[in-house]
Amino acid sequence: MRILIADDEPAILMSLDFLMRKEGHQVFVARDGEEAIQLIEKELPEVIILDIMMPKVDGYGVCQQAKMLKADYHPAVVFISAKIADSDIEKGYQMGADLYIPKPFSNRDLVKKVHELYEKLKN
């Protein structure tokens, strides 16, 4: 599957990029919201993994633009964030996320959940 990862933490980007490529996916990475939107418009990834607090455009903004991009484009959006209060998580889902994973996360857990989500949305 095609997957976009956006985070302003280079180290996190580095590890997720490696992880997803090892799983056999095609990966695009972005270091801020603007770059993420450009890549989404160009590549139309099936899964989008977003940090929330990013420069230029935050994760919420990227999520909304992605969901409204085209009528026949329905990407799965996953937030990964250090905002972990219940209210933050609730807000994440309200802003259109399909999954909200608090930082720090376990790689296996993340990969498993993203797969489940992808399978669910495909059916």
Next chain:
Amino acid sequence: MGVWEIAFLSIAYLGILFSLAFWAEKKKAQNKSLINNPLIYALSLAIYCSAWTFYGSVGQITSSGLSFLSVYLGPTLIMILAWGIVRKIIRIAKIHNITNIADFISTRYGKDSRIGLGVTLISLFAGIPYIGLQIKAIAQSFDLITQATPSSTFYLDPSFVLFIALTVFILVLGPKKFDSSEKHEGMIFTIAMESIIKLIAFIAVGIYISIQLYKGWQADPQLANIQLPSIETNGGYGNWFIQFILCGVAFLFLPRVFHVAVVEINDEENLKQASWIFPLYMLLINLFVIPLGIAGYAILHRGGMDPDLYVLGLPLHFNSNVLAFIVYIGGFSAATGMVIMETMAISSMISNNLIMPLLLQRKGFISENQTNLGRINQNIRRIMIIFIMILGYIHYRETEQLVNLVSVGMTSFVIVAQFAPATLLGIYWKKASRQGALAGIFVGFIISAALLFLPSLGISTDTFRIEGLNPISNAAYWSISFNLLFLYGVSIMSEQSGKEANQSYLFVDVFEYSQNVENSTIWRGKARLRDLKLALHGFIGKINTEQKIKQIAMANNISLQDVYADPILVTQTEKILAGFVGSTSARLIISSISKEEQIGMSEVIRLLQKSKDLQESNAALVKIDAQKNDFLTTVTHEIRSPITSIRSLSEIMVDHEDISNEERKAFLETIIQESDRLSRLVNQVLDLEKLAAGKANFNMRPIDLAEVIEKAMLNFTAIAKQNFVQISIDLAKKRTNRQIEGDFEKLVQVIINLLSNAIKNVEPEKGLIQVRLFENATHLFLAVEDNGIGIDPKFHDQIFEKFKQVDNPNRKIESSGLGLSISKKIIEMHHGTIHLESSLGHGAKFIIKLPIHKTA
């Protein structure tokens, strides 16, 4: 006009007032209070202006000239000072649930029942003639307007029917059983309306007569020569001054004025506006006294009419029946308003301080009537109202021809003024004692009564007559002087009991303690919850009792499970009861159901102080707690990012043994970097906390700022190169001999913080950072300027706060958000300042200013 016509209209007027009262009560029930505003409050204070004002001022001007003005200027002065004195009295009364002047004074002096009783009897003594006077005004004006001849048999007297109607009116509107103790929304509203009516009536007749007077002067210039007595011909300024002070102090202690001013006020703020509205009212109602006096004297004097009736006689003379009726209703309003409030206030005093204590002290009375006390209290008050009204009526019948309005009024004032020293000293001087108050009031009362009444019994008091003073001023002078002297002398000689001393603190320092007094308890003892509830049932009903107890328990976090009630509950119950039956009776009821332990003075003060301190430190803690919470949330959030990377990369290396060496190396380097970031963050948090707590060690010595910059650059040149950023250093004054006093390492840290900040803000390869050092006579300046994205001025204030990172594209390379707040703290410890000059797109320039070391 016909007798029955006027009688009917008068009763109809009472009926209208009654519906207004009913309406106001209904509004109140809908939570739309009509009286909780400064205008209505000020108008209700105008209850001070009784029939004496309405009819008597004009009478007085014809006999003693302008001295009538002192009656209005005294209260004006008090109201202008109201925010100080009256507000204090109001606050005290509210806290202790005090509902009349007798309760006020007795509560101040250790809830002494003798003082309460004394004040009650003196008020009654002063009040009866005053009420009689109002009845007289009603009767005389009635007789004049209807041309009826008063009958010698009272029940055949036409004005008697008005007396009965008025009594019924008071009984219906007055004492209530289930209500918030002494608030009478409807009654206050009608009083305010009556104040408007009497003002309109007086101004109407004033304007009309002034016009007539002017016409008269034009027709007969001789009229302009009429001479009225002036101040000088009647004792001069000595009298005037004493009466001015007398009216000022007596004003507040008249039972009716105390009631409307202190007990019925809903919001202290109303005082502010009332302190000019009320004096304005006084001015307006006195505006036409002089023309009316002159006209009355010119026209009616020869006919032998009582000068007190000129106001009504004049429109009748000019055959203006409508105006005469308006004047009659105005006077009726003035008189009824006074009678209503005065009987209410005095009846509550008698009930609280005389009858209820007598009943409550009877063995078995409380236990037999536990749930009936409210009704009993209400009925006693009703009976007392009837009793006072009858006494007033008898006084009017028996002394009908003897006195004029003003002299009776002034006599009452002198007597009531005896409450002033004990009250006013009592709220400002803690040493004022019960013995002193008793002595002062007693001596003052005896002297005033002797000087005022002995002459009318044929006993001369001329030996004590100060030359130039009239009998009223003379009596006021001697009685108040001795009252003060005894209060002061006995107070400094006598020892206060613990209870008294408690109360003196609570009164004098009311603004300091008010919140705590309301919530705290200075009572220790045991009372069963069941008994407390029973005591309340009788006054506020079963349902309200349960609600009230629950409310208090919730507010104070008290358990209701125990058989014995919490002391707070006992204190609060006593306070509620005091609102109904006064402090003396409330104390009797409570002590009948509880065992009390005395608490010493020092303990009371300690308790109060403790609760005050607790309250203050609690507020401070809540604030600090909120800040700490914020800080913690942000710190944990900042920590999460490096931990996430470290965990994720480590897991990869555990799970994927097949990764290349280059990848493994890159991952490990990143892990090390992120660990560094983490430890830097932890160190910074600790640094900041140390600085904030003042625990950081500063090794202060004279240092050269140029050396500080060089040391910082030593660490930084490599980083700058790595990021392709150019740094230019301009130390024009590099070899200045000017030094500052500071901690070398900490200042290096500040400069590193500023430089890393600048590196984050510039674009790689285009970035230029300039460091400059310059000075003026007193300070050295260090500027770090970059050509980066800049910072919007609206964020400048926040930028030095913890974790405030203003969004910009290149941020967060190594930022924790703490660097600037740490730098600011360090610079402040050097008695310097740091500020930012920047706007979006034009780079940022941080300037540090440090004082030059003196000896250098």
